[in-house]
Amino acid sequence: MPVARRMYDLVEPIGLVPYFADESDEALLALGLRNVWDAYFAGRAAPLGRGVPAEVVHAIFYNFAPGEVARHLPKVWELTTPEAALAARERGCVAGMRRILGDLADDPAVTRAADLLLKAATSAPVEGRPLFAALRTIPVPEEPVARLWHAATLLREHRGDGHTVALVAEGIGGTEAHVLHSLSIDLPAKDFGRVWHLPAAQLEAVIDGMRNRGLIGPDGWLTPDGHATKERVEALTDRLAEAPYNALTPTELDNLITDLDPISKLFRATFPM
Numbered sequence: 354m355p356v357a358r359r360m361y362d363l364v365e366p367i368g369l370v371p372y373f374a375d376e377s378d379e380a381l382l383a384l385g386l387r388n389v390w391d392a393y394f395a396g397r398a399a400p401l402g403r404g405v406p407a408e409v410v411h412a413i414f415y416n417f418a419p420g421e422v423a424r425h426l427p428k429v430w431e432l433t434t435p436e437a438a439l440a441a442r443e444r445g446c447v448a449g450m451r452r453i454l455g456d457l458a459d460d461p462a463v464t465r466a467a468d469l470l471l472k473a474a475t476s477a478p479v480e481g482r483p484l485f486a487a488l489r490t491i492p493v494p495e496e497p498v499a500r501l502w503h504a505a506t507l508l509r510e511h512r513g514d515g516h517t518v519a520l521v522a523e524g525i526g527g528t529e530a531h532v533l534h535s536l537s538i539d540l541p542a543k544d545f546g547r548v549w550h551l552p553a554a555q556l557e558a559v560i561d562g563m564r565n566r567g568l569i570g571p572d573g574w575l576t577p578d579g580h581a582t583k584e585r586v587e588a589l590t591d592r593l594a595e596a597p598y599n600a601l602t603p604t605e606l607d608n609l610i611t612d613l614d615p616i617s618k619l620f621r622a623t624f625p626m
Contacts, residue, residue, distance in 0.1 A: 357594035366620035368509030374449025384433040396442040399435040400487035416527040470504035476600030482514035515593030
């Protein structure tokens with residue numbers, strides 16, 4: 354298994370804390386935000402700063418339907434500040450992690466994993482990685498659980514920026530990416546959480562476009578070309594995600610995997626992955 358894929362399996366459950374641990378949304382909503390999607394966009398876009406237009410955030414996030422970002426940005430910055438959103442997000446994520454980890458939160462393994470994961474995350478170049486680059490400007494927390502979450506978030510967004518590159522290279526648009534993923538796991542697109550809310554005609558137009566390009570067959574499922582496209586996207590995403598881990602020695606990588614494994618298992622058991 355490629356090292357980037359192995360590390361994705363370990364890091365992704367920690368990177369999902371802001372989206373599945375209630376404490377994160379609760380901390381952000383306490384700032385006066387209107388709903389959980391306000392919390393999502395305020396928390397994730399905060400490293401980019403107040404002045405970045407919704408159109409730019411839409412381009413960077415890539416996989417939201419047209420107009421979805423603009424329903425929340427820049428409105429959220431009338432209700433709070435990027436600095437307050439960053440602090441609330443970290444505070445909530447650390448609380449959620451401590452709840453899930455229990456006694457393991459204060460185990461030396463968390464400190465070791467946080468330090469090595471941060472070494473990997475901060476070694477990667479920022480060129481071509483807008484969201485990762487923005488996150489690199491955020492001060493690194495001192496507390497071990499917060500450092501672990503911060504490092505995992507850096508690596509998640511580093512991989513995400515690379516994933517966007519892979520999708521663009523294959524000509525897969527933002528909404529199409531969700532359809533491609535949904536069908537690759539044998540789930541009809543209309544039932545997939547990130548696109549089920551779209552108007553039926555809008556979603557069907559996306560599916561029709563993919564069908565016309567030979568990615569989806571008359572039966573509504575991926576064709577061999579569709580599966581091959583998905584495999585190429587994932588393979589390139591993995592290759593583009595390797596750079597951070599090149600900073601670790603083989604022994605450091607082995608130690609990191611050993612320390613992260615029980616930590617990640619707790620999050621994986623808690624979140625609907």
